[in-house]
Amino acid sequence: xxxxxxxxxxxxxxxxxxxxxxxxxxxxxxxxxxxxxxxxxxxxxxxxxxxxxxxxxxxxxxxxxxxxxxxxxxxxxxxxxxxxxxxxxxxxxxxxxxxxxxxxxxxxxxxxxxxxxxxxxxxxxxxxxxxxxxxxxxxxxxxxxxxxxxxxxxxxxxxxxxxxxxxxxxxxxxxxxxxxxxxxxxxxxxxxxxxxxxxxxxxxxxxxxxxxxxxxxxxxxxxxxxxxxxxxxxxxxxxxxxxxxxxxxxxxxxxxxxxxxxxxxxxxxxxxxxxxxxxxxxxxxxxxxxxxxxxxxxxxxxxxxxxxxxxxxxxxxxxxxxxxxxxxxxxxxxxxxxxxxxxxxxxxxxxxxxxxxxxxxxxxxxxxxxxxxxxxxxxxxxxxx
Amino acid sequence: xxxxxxxxxxxxxxxxxxxxxxxxxxxxxxxxxxxxxxxxxxxxxxxxxxxxxxxxxxxxxxxxxxxxxxxxxxxxxxxxxxxxxxxxxxxxxxxxxxxxxxxxxxxxxxxxxxxxxxxxxxxxxxxxxxxxxxxxxxxxxxxxxxxxxxxxxxxxxxxxxxxxxxxxxxxxxxxxxxxxxxxxxxxxxxxxxxxxxxxxxxxxxxxxxxxxxxxxxxxxxxx
Numbered sequence: 001x002x003x004x005x006x007x008x009x010x011x012x013x014x015x016x017x018x019x020x021x022x023x024x025x026x027x028x029x030x031x032x033x034x035x036x037x038x039x040x041x042x043x044x045x046x047x048x049x050x051x052x053x054x055x056x057x058x059x060x061x062x063x064x065x066x067x068x069x070x071x072x073x074x075x076x077x078x079x080x081x082x083x084x085x086x087x088x089x090x091x092x093x094x095x096x097x098x099x100x101x102x103x104x105x106x107x108x109x110x111x112x113x114x115x116x117x118x119x120x121x122x123x124x125x126x127x128x129x130x131x132x133x134x135x136x137x138x139x140x141x142x143x144x145x146x147x148x149x150x151x152x153x154x155x156x157x158x159x160x161x162x163x164x165x166x167x168x169x170x171x172x173x174x175x176x177x178x179x180x181x182x183x184x185x186x187x188x189x190x191x192x193x194x195x196x197x198x199x200x201x202x203x204x205x206x207x208x209x210x211x212x213x214x215x216x217x218x219x220x221x222x223x224x225x226x227x228x229x230x231x232x233x234x235x236x237x238x239x240x241x242x243x244x245x246x247x248x249x250x251x252x253x254x255x256x257x258x259x260x261x262x263x264x265x266x267x268x269x270x271x272x273x274x275x276x277x278x279x280x281x282x283x284x285x286x287x288x289x290x291x292x293x294x295x296x297x298x299x300x301x302x303x304x305x306x307x308x309x310x311x312x313x314x315x316x317x318x319x320x321x322x323x324x325x326x327x328x329x330x331x332x333x334x335x336x337x338x339x340x341x342x343x344x345x346x347x348x349x350x351x352x353x354x355x356x357x358x359x360x361x362x363x364x365x366x367x368x369x370x371x372x373x374x375x376x377x378x379x380x381x382x383x384x385x
Numbered sequence: 386x387x388x389x390x391x392x393x394x395x396x397x398x399x400x401x402x403x404x405x406x407x408x409x410x411x412x413x414x415x416x417x418x419x420x421x422x423x424x425x426x427x428x429x430x431x432x433x434x435x436x437x438x439x440x441x442x443x444x445x446x447x448x449x450x451x452x453x454x455x456x457x458x459x460x461x462x463x464x465x466x467x468x469x470x471x472x473x474x475x476x477x478x479x480x481x482x483x484x485x486x487x488x489x490x491x492x493x494x495x496x497x498x499x500x501x502x503x504x505x506x507x508x509x510x511x512x513x514x515x516x517x518x519x520x521x522x523x524x525x526x527x528x529x530x531x532x533x534x535x536x537x538x539x540x541x542x543x544x545x546x547x548x549x550x551x552x553x554x555x556x557x558x559x560x561x562x563x564x565x566x567x568x569x570x571x572x573x574x575x576x577x578x579x580x581x582x583x584x585x586x587x588x589x590x591x592x593x594x595x596x597x598x599x600x601x602x603x604x605x606x607x608x
Binding site: 003006009010013287288291293294295296297298299376377378381 | 436439441442461462465466468469470472474476480482483484485493494496497
């Protein structure tokens, strides 16, 4: 007979209670993991940001546009290697419910500055030949079943009207953090039509993306860019791509904070669930522990047995919780794909979730262990189960 | 050779600040191979004396040597090791682990000895055969009668071949026939295996099996 055997048998002495405790732990671990995954997904854009890219936008707000003429001036600034630009199009496919991000971008060099979007060369060539061509992410293609050559009508909101595109390329992400749900089309298609339909909006773009030579000089280059356009009719605000992404996240910082607090509260709930079980166990086994000590078992033996039992239950709860997390995140990933592409728990989330369960296992054993060690043998033997 | 030598042992408890004396000036010598019954009414201090001899409680004053060791000066850790080597304890309510089989319950004290699995197995089977339960190795306590449970407890008490077997009301929870069987078994252990045994009981018929009967009354050992 081994100690582990005794630990596992003790753990299942009250089967229903242990089962419910494991279930409670599992649900809490799953909830903890889902919240962390949600927070991670929120920050995905910021994490994917490249350090050698700066974003220049209108100083007042992103909703104001910048002149296309700025491009040549940006290229002259020391440290800027290349410049591309894009505009948020805000169109939808057939129904406003079919939301996905769509941008008009400078087809000439966009994919040079954003190498994480991988487009087969022949498709990129086709895209460059046709004005209303579009390149879409693999995830978006999968979502709507779109393929090369498909004609996609979008209904514009910021740029009203019906817009027809032809899928000429499907990109894949270089790594997991690359968003594969974008719809990218040529800026010249948008600008040509603006010149005809709304001339005052022509010749303007949403923001510039600057590729810089040295990420360590990003602050200095940002200042140089903004000072270049000081006192112009469209002053700029330049920041790293990460700061740019974070500025969107900051808008929902209260929600993120709330979620973080909730995740910590869940750990507290796990602790209470397991601590309650272990406290009941300690109360029931006072005489048994005293008897073990009569046989010659010492404090560290009892500590091992109680801690082992607590950890064993926590381990099972953590394991089941992680299984549930994987299942639920898989379902949620599809449901949330339009808002959070790549909604999947990462390795650290699994580690934190399981780690939380294990730490809780240790903490929940503290009271029962101290009780078992504190009580005198003769007093413990007097307790009748 | 004396296994137990108690000289002027005094024991009292404190309830709040009130001192409650339990044992007064106990002088007792138990020679090796003796089967001693301690009798007395409830509250006379029988179990307290047994607990002192077992090293699970400490005298307030006096000297207590058991198995050649002055147990009053041992640290908790050393006392635990000493108990595992020298004391086999039998309780009124058996104190078997419900999640372990008869075999595993008897094996429990041997986990502290460093014996190999094979040796442990041999010891356990021998102990269970002595108490007549060779056919109940894989039974759990809930599958045994009270008398059988107490026999498993006795097997557990003898499995590590301790210097001294202490039994606290071993027949207190048993019917007449089972009680008789248990006391016969203890007597056999004493006569056939020369085990030194101290039994606490208030049942005169159980005490008859012992070679020597000593009475305690109000914390004093009567001559």
